[in-house]
Amino acid sequence: xxxxxxxxxxxxxxxxxxxxxxxxxxxxxxxxxxxxxxxxxxxxxxxxxxxxxxxxxxxxxxxxxxxxxxxxxxxxxxxxxxxxxxxxxxxxxxxxxxxxxxxxxxxxxxxxxxxxxxxxxxxxxxxxxxxxxxxxxxxxxxxxxxxxxxxxx
Amino acid sequence: xxxxxxxxxxxxxxxxxxxxxxxxxxxxxxxxxxxxxxxxxxxxxxxxxxxxxxxxxxxxxxxxxxxxxxxxxxxxxxxxxxxxxxxxxxxxxxxxxxxxxxxxxxxxxxxxxxxxxxxxxxxxxxxxxxxxxxxxxxxxxxxxxxxxxxxxxxxxxxxxxxxxxxxxxxxxxxxxxxxxxxxxxxxxxxxxxxxxxxxxxxxxxxxxxxxxxxxxxxxxxxxxxxxxxxxxxxxxxxxxxxxxxxxxxxxxxxxxxxxxxxxxxxxxxxxxxxxxxxxxxxxxxxxxxxxxxxxxxxxxxxxxxxxxxxxxxxxxxxxxxxxxxxxxxxxxxxxxxxxxxxxxxxxxxxxxxxxxxxxxxxxxxxxxxxxxxxxxxxxxxxxxxxxxxxxxxxxxxxxxxxxxxxxxxxxxxxxxxxxxxxxxxxxxxxxxxxxxxxxxxxxxxxxxxxxxxxxxxxxxxxxxxxxxxxxxxxxxxxxxxxxxxxxxxxxxxxxxxxxxxxxxxxxxxxxxxxxxxxxxxxxxxxxxxxxxxxxxxxxxxxxxxxxxxxxxxxxxxxxxxxxxxxxxxxxxxxxxxxxxxxxxxxxxxxxxxxxxxxxxxxxxxxxxxxxxxxxxxxxxxxxxxxxxxxxxxxxxxxxxxxxxxxxxxxxxxxxxxxxxxxxxxxxxxxxxxxxxxxxxxxxxxxxxxxxxxxxxxxxxxxxxxxxxxxxxxxxxxxxxxxxxxxxxxxxxxxxxxxxxxxxxxxx
Numbered sequence: 001x002x003x004x005x006x007x008x009x010x011x012x013x014x015x016x017x018x019x020x021x022x023x024x025x026x027x028x029x030x031x032x033x034x035x036x037x038x039x040x041x042x043x044x045x046x047x048x049x050x051x052x053x054x055x056x057x058x059x060x061x062x063x064x065x066x067x068x069x070x071x072x073x074x075x076x077x078x079x080x081x082x083x084x085x086x087x088x089x090x091x092x093x094x095x096x097x098x099x100x101x102x103x104x105x106x107x108x109x110x111x112x113x114x115x116x117x118x119x120x121x122x123x124x125x126x127x128x129x130x131x132x133x134x135x136x137x138x139x140x141x142x143x144x145x146x147x148x149x150x151x152x153x
Numbered sequence: 154x155x156x157x158x159x160x161x162x163x164x165x166x167x168x169x170x171x172x173x174x175x176x177x178x179x180x181x182x183x184x185x186x187x188x189x190x191x192x193x194x195x196x197x198x199x200x201x202x203x204x205x206x207x208x209x210x211x212x213x214x215x216x217x218x219x220x221x222x223x224x225x226x227x228x229x230x231x232x233x234x235x236x237x238x239x240x241x242x243x244x245x246x247x248x249x250x251x252x253x254x255x256x257x258x259x260x261x262x263x264x265x266x267x268x269x270x271x272x273x274x275x276x277x278x279x280x281x282x283x284x285x286x287x288x289x290x291x292x293x294x295x296x297x298x299x300x301x302x303x304x305x306x307x308x309x310x311x312x313x314x315x316x317x318x319x320x321x322x323x324x325x326x327x328x329x330x331x332x333x334x335x336x337x338x339x340x341x342x343x344x345x346x347x348x349x350x351x352x353x354x355x356x357x358x359x360x361x362x363x364x365x366x367x368x369x370x371x372x373x374x375x376x377x378x379x380x381x382x383x384x385x386x387x388x389x390x391x392x393x394x395x396x397x398x399x400x401x402x403x404x405x406x407x408x409x410x411x412x413x414x415x416x417x418x419x420x421x422x423x424x425x426x427x428x429x430x431x432x433x434x435x436x437x438x439x440x441x442x443x444x445x446x447x448x449x450x451x452x453x454x455x456x457x458x459x460x461x462x463x464x465x466x467x468x469x470x471x472x473x474x475x476x477x478x479x480x481x482x483x484x485x486x487x488x489x490x491x492x493x494x495x496x497x498x499x500x501x502x503x504x505x506x507x508x509x510x511x512x513x514x515x516x517x518x519x520x521x522x523x524x525x526x527x528x529x530x531x532x533x534x535x536x537x538x539x540x541x542x543x544x545x546x547x548x549x550x551x552x553x554x555x556x557x558x559x560x561x562x563x564x565x566x567x568x569x570x571x572x573x574x575x576x577x578x579x580x581x582x583x584x585x586x587x588x589x590x591x592x593x594x595x596x597x598x599x600x601x602x603x604x605x606x607x608x609x610x611x612x613x614x615x616x617x618x619x620x621x622x623x624x625x626x627x628x629x630x631x632x633x634x635x636x637x638x639x640x641x642x643x644x645x646x647x648x649x650x651x652x653x654x655x656x657x658x659x660x661x662x663x664x665x666x667x668x669x670x671x672x673x674x675x676x677x678x679x680x681x682x683x684x685x686x687x688x689x690x691x692x693x694x695x696x697x698x699x700x701x702x703x704x705x706x707x708x709x710x711x712x713x714x715x716x717x718x719x720x721x722x723x724x725x726x727x728x729x730x731x732x733x734x735x736x737x738x739x740x741x742x743x744x745x746x747x748x749x750x751x752x753x754x755x756x757x758x759x760x761x762x763x764x765x766x767x768x769x770x771x772x773x774x775x776x777x778x779x780x781x782x783x784x785x786x787x788x789x790x791x792x793x794x795x796x797x798x799x800x801x802x803x804x805x806x807x808x809x810x811x812x813x814x815x816x817x818x819x820x821x822x823x824x825x826x827x828x829x830x831x832x833x834x835x836x837x838x839x840x841x842x843x844x845x846x847x848x849x850x851x852x853x854x855x856x857x858x859x860x861x862x863x864x865x866x867x868x869x870x871x872x873x874x875x876x877x878x879x880x881x882x883x884x885x886x887x888x889x890x891x892x893x894x895x896x897x898x899x900x
Contacts, residue, residue, distance in 0.1 A: 015434065022454035026409070031401035032394020034576075035453070036527045037609045041836040044527055072394030081393070088392040092384070092802050095810055096223025097391030098398065098527040098576030123845035130836060132527045132577045133223050134813025136847035138806060 001065050005030065006074025016062035020054075021045045023061050024071060032072040032101050036130070043129035046102035047071050053109035055128075072101035075108060083153065084108045087146035095133035103129045107143050116147055187255040191216070200360035202319045204255040205234055205312040208356040213240065213340070216250035219258075219305065220296040220548045221387070222526070222578035224865045225803045228385040230305050232799060236378045237313030237371060239337040240352075247386055249572035252550035256294040260303035260863075270768035271674045271733045273859065296548040297583060297695065299767040299863030302799060306861040307370075314368040323359035324350050373797075382802040387574065399546045399573035400531045404602040407533065408437065411456035412590050412605060413463060414445030416614040417829035418692055421468030422446070430459040439463065442593040449594070449603070457608045470829025472691050479690050479826065480518070483623040486643035486687040493646070493686040494662035496671030500679030502627075505637040509629040513718045515711055516625050518890040519703030520823035521618040523831075523839050524696055528576025529612045530587040534595035535602040540567045541592070542602070546575030548582050552655050556585045560592040579814075580695040584617055585655065610834045618824045618831075619696030620647045622666070624707030629679075630719035635730060637679035640711060642667050642704050645690045654692070662686075669701030669764050669870045670708035676732035682708070691826060698766055698866040702815065705764035705870035706877070706891065713760070713878045714887065723878065724749050724761045724774075735794045735857045736763070736770035743772040743792040746851055752882065756780070757787075760878025762871040768860065769793050769867035773812070773875040775848075779883045783898030786816065786848040786876065793867060796858035808868045809850040815872030817842025821894045846899065 003010050005028060012027045019038075024030040024047070033056060036044035040055040047056045048070040049063075076082030081089070084107050094100045103126070110117060110125040117125070122143050131139070191201035199209045207214040217230035231247050234240070250256065268277035317337050324342040325332045327350070334345050341349040352359075373379070390396035415422060425446055427439040435455035440447045446463055450456035473479050506512055532545035534557070541561045547553050550572065554565035561568070575582055591605040607615070622644035629637040646663035653659075664671075666684035696702070716726045724744050731737040740763055743749075753759060756779040763772045771793040778785045789812055798804045822839050824831050833839040854864075877888045880897060888896050 018452075018454055022452060025401075026452045026454065029403065031397070034527070035400070035529065035606075037836050038457075039609070039835055039837070042527060076393060078389050078393050078395060085392045089384075089388055092388055092806060094223075094385075094388055094391035095225065095806060096526065096528070096575065096577040097387065097396055098223075100391055101394045104392065126844045128843075130527065130841075130843065131810075132525065132579070132814070132841070134810035134817070134842065134847070135806065136813060136842070136844040137809050137850055139844060140847075 001061060003064050003067065003069055005069045006071055012061070014061050016060060018061045019057050020047070020059040020061055020064045020069070021056040023064070024056060024069070030071050030073055034098055034101055036099065040128070041130065042099065043102040043106060044099050046105040046129065048105060048109060051112070053106050072105055075105065082108060083149040084111065084146045087142040087149065090145060091138045091142040093135050093138040093142050095135055099129060099131045103131065103139055107139070107146065110143070111147055111150055115151060117143065187253070187257070190251065190253040190255055195360070198357040198360065200356045202316045202359070202364040203312045204250070204253065205309060206238070206316040208316070208320070208352050208359060210353055210356050213245040213352060215245050215247050217247045218250050218256040218294060219301040220249070220546060220572060220575060220582065222546070222575040222582060224807060225385050225800070226296070226301045227387060228383065228803070229302065229799050230309055231386060232378045232383055233305055233309035234313040236376060237310045238317045240340050242378070242383055242386070244340045252294060252554060252570050254294070258293060258295050258300055258304045260300035261293065261295050261298055269672045269674060270765065271736070294550050297580070299769070299865040299867060301865070302861050302863045306797070310370050311368065314370055315364050315366065318365035318368050319362055320352050320355050320359050322365055323355050323362045326362070327355070327358050379799055380797065380801070383800055385803060396574060398528055398576050399544060400528055400576070400606060402533055402544050402573065404533055404535070404544065404604070407602045407604050408598070409450050409453045409456045410447050410591070410594050410603050410605045411453070411460040411608065412442065412445055412447045412611065413460045413465060414442070414590065414615065415467045416831065417467055417470030418615065418617070419471045420444065420829065423466040423468050425463055425465040427463045429462040433459045433462070440594055440597050442590055447590070447594045453606050457606070472829070473689050474829040475827060476825040479621065480623070482689050483621060483643045483687045486685040487625065487641055488685070491685045491687070493666055493684040495681065495683045496667050497680050497682040499677070500637070502637050502639045502679040502681040505629055505679045506627055506639060511629070513628045513630065513715055514626065515714055515889060516623065517707040517710060519622040519706055520891055521621050521691065521693070521825070522696060522818050522822050523613060523616045523618050523824050523833065524579045524581035525613065525616065525836070525839060526577025526579055526581050529609055530581065530607040531605060532588050532591040533602050533604045534591040536561050536595045536599045540569055541595070542569045542571065543588070544571045544573060545588065546573040546582055547588070548578065552585060553588060556589055556655060557592045560589060561596050579697040581616065583651070584694055586615060613834050613839070614831055616824070616831070617650070617692050617694035619702065620645050620693040621690070622703040622707065624704070624711070626707070626711030626714070628711065628715045630715055633719050633721050635677055635712070635715045635719055635726060638677050638712065638715060639681045640670055640708050641683045641685060642670060642707055643685040643687050644700070644703065645687045645693055647693050647695060647699060650693045651695060665700030667704050668699060669703070669705030669766055673708060673763065673765050674733035674736050675730045677730055697814065698869040701764060701766035701870035702873065705766065706873045709762045709764055709871065709874035710877055710889065713762070713874065713881070722751065727761065727763055733770065735855070736765065738857055739763070739770045739772045739792050739794050739855060742853055742855060743774050743790050746792060746853060747774040747776070747790040749774060756883060758879045758881070758883025760875045760880070760882055762875035762878055764870040764874070766867045766870050767863060769795055769862045769864065771867045771871050773871040775875040775879040777876070777879045777883050780900055783900045784880055784883070785900040786846065789848050789850045791850060791868060792853045792855060794855040794858045795862040795864055797856055797861045798854040801854070804854050804864055805852045807864050808852045811866070811868035812850055812872050813842050813847055815869040816876055817846070819873035819876060819891050819893055820899055821892050823892050
């Protein structure tokens, strides 16, 4: 089965029902994508599938066949940060950081669709991303900062 | 010394007053330092001046032994060393180091004494010092109890200063310039003519110099890093998906394991049928481990899925099977035989209450709650011929070594523990069952690294939750004032349960039964606080702030009821009753921040709460609106005193996050037992707070306290009572049981 992950074509031999999460983590070694709940309750596994934010723990590998998958590791890197990642660093959002890959991917998808979200828009888009450390106030602030940065660009 | 050693071998002295007689000598002998573990592995030209600083020609490594579960303690420890050593952020690497007695934690035991944290008398300090000495003798390294900063604050600054002065001495010997004429700056010794000698270039020379021990710590007015915003060392990795947590580690030749053990915790495995699992793709074996089975596969998902197909017959729970019976056991514990300790007894509460015509009475409940950090428990264990490697994030290295060694048949020092960054803990990574499982698998597959990952469901089923409690208050008010307050709290002993699992017997009463109640420094004319020990309940563990979220909710809620019964202002009466200066200023500050001015009307209400925990006086004011869809939490004002704020940015984030944590669990989380099993299995039925419920949170840290305190936990306990008090102010409905959503809707 062929997938395009972070711009690179990859071939895997897996069951069609294996969740994309585990294809990425265990078969391709892309560990920025996190396992938190396995049932789309926490959002830690969020990736973009053809530009749309999805929970990779609930996306069978077969659904990703031939699709463009973007993970946190492909969104930006420490040397070439995406605006959302830059804002996350500026606001020092992360505590344990385990949910933040999913938060950032969800936020990036939100901003791609809505470049100037209100707090209510943010709450609507981010409601499914659980943060056990409770970093929500800084997530809101960082999304506003990222929106402003993207508008300047 | 022999007496102290005898005592310490028998068990920890936490909560016990049994140390009298062993104190002076014990402290004296405990002052002998442990040898520096970094000296053993030094190569030619590398220098280490103490267990925290390693200087090589190609770089500087600071050892930051406290476990980082997200609280940012790696950065904070590094800042303390770098401050005195004149290093900039970015000029060093950090490492957790290997477990070693040199990294003992004195502060972990210092509040586990029968004195209020606000009591800084000679007697109280002497006992704290003695317990610190005990921790040193045991070489007990650990992270928890908001103790990392109290433990590290002087020790690591001193480590940095020793490194600085030793490097200066080395530079003096190399150059012939007098030490007094040298200064340090940005990772270099600077000569009078401005020439910079990088520390790394001095490593070889410094290796031959005896570390300078007579050092003076900088005046706080000169601090460059402490108290200033710094960028956490982990923040870029955590914002780019490049942080490697334990669950992300790759070890050559690793196999993946999933377990199912009896969800009736501690119950037996009776029989199982693994035929379906064995036929599944990628599955190489199914093994028996104590209390359950493990599936070995070539992929985490295949292992977890196969484990779910194993049909298992479980034995009964070794504790009460039904939740109602747990509450009954708690309610039945209020008797003389189960009295654990009378923690406060001032004035004459019994006589005052007996003589009163109107007695205010109320009963409160605090439930079991799960830890459920987002990174499920996981570990890699490889049993070698004469050692075992363990890769996981854990808070108690020596406990880990002992437990794993008992399974592999090796000695604790043969267990090589490689600590990892942790995706949240809240107390979960104090526990060892998952490691015992991983070791029990690995010992059956010598030489092969076994990576165990818990499914979320397994993580919930095997969480040892926060202990439940029932609180009963009786009190009397007169002339607009609180005159008498009696608070009895029944709970299981979390310390006995937790330490019992690692074979340690804790003598004496458990201060956590009433922590958050007895230690609030109020001067109420007649005050009694008693703890009662309930037996037969489910095994429990330390959950963020341990006893204080439950007992603090009980104590402060009841105080609020008394104040309302007296017709007094909730903030003013708390200030009037407060008997501790720094705590009073915390209350006054939170009132100023919120512009507190009595009832609001229009469906809005404000509640104030004050709970002291881990030596931190903490006050919060919460404002809510009663809408037609339920209670909306609008704003939280939070003020506390930690003595010194090490990093204001991290401090604010921790306080905000901890309040979200405290509120979320108070609103909608509980673990209940049926047929001996926790009924909640995933976040859909133990959700806590999501972003749309998160209020604005305004934070201020005061620095009036005389000691530096940790801020990992103390913001959690006041959140629930402040919310309940605010709901009462807005609606007239008094909520006396967590989770609150059993009694009122939230937006």
